[in-house]
Amino acid sequence: MHAVCSVRAVENALGIQIPPNANLIRNLIAGAQMIQDHVIHFYHLGALDWVDIVSALSADPGATSQLAQSISPWPDSSTAYFKGVQDRLNAFVSGGQLGPFTNGYWGHPAYKLPPEANLMAVAHYLAALDWQREFIKVHAILGAKNPHLQTYLVGGMACPVDFNSQAAINEHSIAFMQDLFTQAETFVKQVYLPDVLAIAPFYLEWAGLGEGTGNFLSYGDYPLFQPLAGQTAELYLPSGIILGRDLSTVHLVDQEKIAEYVTHSWYTYANENEALQPWDGETKPNYTGPNPPYDRLNTDGKYSWIKAPRYEDKPMEVGPLARMLVAYASGQPDVKKWVDAALGQLKVGPEALFSTLGRIAARCVETVVLSEQMVPWTEQLAANIQGGDLRIEDNTLWEPSTWPAEAKGFGSTEAPRGALGHWVRIKNGRIERYQAVVPSTWNGSPRDANGQMGPYEAALIGTPVANPDQPLEILRTIHSFDPCMACAVHVVDPTRRETGTFRVS
Amino acid sequence: MTHIAIDPITRIEGHLRIEAEVDSGQVTDAWSSSTMFRGIEIILQNRDPRDAWLFAQRI
Secondary structure (H helix, E strand, C coil), rough: CCHHHHHHHHHHHHCCCCCCCHHHHHHHHHHHHHHHHHHHHHHHHHHHHCCCCCHHHHHHHHHHHHHHHHHCCCCCCCEEEEEEEHHHHHHHHHCCCCHHHHCCCCCCCCCCCCHHHHHHHHHHHHHHHHHHHHHHHHHHHHHHCCCCCEECCCCCCCCCCCCCCCCCCCCCHHHHHHHHHHHHHHHHHHHHHHHHHHHHHHHHHCCCCCCCCEEEECCEEEECCCCCCCCCCCCEEEEEECCCCCCCCCCCCCCCHEEEECCEECEEECCCCCCCCCCCCCCCEEECCCCCCCCCCCCCCECCCCCCCCCCCCCCCCCCCCCCCHHHCCCCCCHHHCCCHHHHHHHHCHHHCCHEEEEEEHHHHHHHHHCHHHHHHHHHHHHHCCCCCCCCCCCCCCHHHCCCEEEEEEEEEEECCCEEEEEEEEEEEEEEEEEECHHHHHHHHCCCCCCCCHHHHHHHHHEEECCCCHHHHHHHHHHHHCCCCCCCCCCCCCCCCCCCEEEEE | CEEEECCCCCCCCCEEEEEEEEECCCEEEEEEEECCCCCHHHHHCCCCCCHHHHHHHCC
């Protein structure tokens, strides 16, 4: 997602227009990323806050089969199938090798699902692992590999399209992708969505917990160069801002109104209480925190490596919930249809969306909505190629000699976790300044110069904690944002417990 | 009043620490801290803008 954001920032600075095929391929890559990421988040990162793995051992496989068949036509739903999953899980547990399920808070009183629902969710945890591995072959076709796709290019994409070439996106690769997209839509509609709607009723109190700031920002994404019948928008998912949970007004986004504070962040500015717009942004690290291991941060001073971005001085939540709220309030028909369907089935109003459960539901609805677009977008690409449009890049402004001496640009995308922006200043053919304000910077930000909390912080206020030694409820709300603090570097401290340190004082 | 620190939060990407005050079974104050420096902005200075995406992609 950072790759497409970066090329957009440079293209914006230099006034480069990309051809329609490059736009479609970027949309397909981003849509596939979104769908895969959301499924993984639900089953493999988030669900274990709600699903008690150990309880699944006491489920009746026959009753589990009945439950599964009552909510979905998904074919893997027989008694024998669920018995098989339970046997596998039993082997893990009796062998003392829980693997990814080690160190859970199994048996915590906040787990509410009956054993059969737990077993169904465990089965789909495993099914989702298999499905996502196949599905992401889309990225291998369009980007040569995953992660870190290799086919981006300032001016378009570097993957040729030609039905007469073995070394290009051709009929075979289009057909292969269409199969994967069709399977994805089925998986999302027959497994992911029914599971979310089956689990949510046991946790409806979480539709009133974990709200956060009540302000939401979406840059919008999926440019529609060739709108399908009935579409008039320039972006499939619209851009906009919602303030104070007021869905009656969608405000326009102006990136020049974004600025970052470092008052409570381990950076130095000339004026520590001033916020800088990213084109004038600075990255001067200044760690003033304690030497690890430590019990407490000095939260009156600087306490995070994340800056505090604000929009007109307001903290903003970004992510699937922000996108779905902006789209819903803008009247985007596909989003409206699926949000209303989900709310109707849960018998709650739109106010339930401002919550921990709302984030989880919005992520699922977004996956359903996008899964319906992948096949038509791929058909468009195929039709363009068949019609003889093989353009994939515009290189008329490739040479730095064609660039102005100074230029600045802004690029944005909607990453799975939310609004992502890159700001670049170019001088004499080189990058003079570069700033990335990523989704988890918005959501995970510390306080700003005015003492305003970031969205994670605000969302935790009022969260019940039954047992401070097992803060499961805090994890539920934090995980509902799908944090991504930094993706490429991993540090292990061998003096600590492998999967977490909890200090209670 | 109980002070909780969860570090690292698992089942996420990257490194996140949450500190919270809990009083009478409810969170009354909270702090979010990323415990890892990124610095890609510094790495990108003075590079060719056409190469930026390859570096930024590693964020």
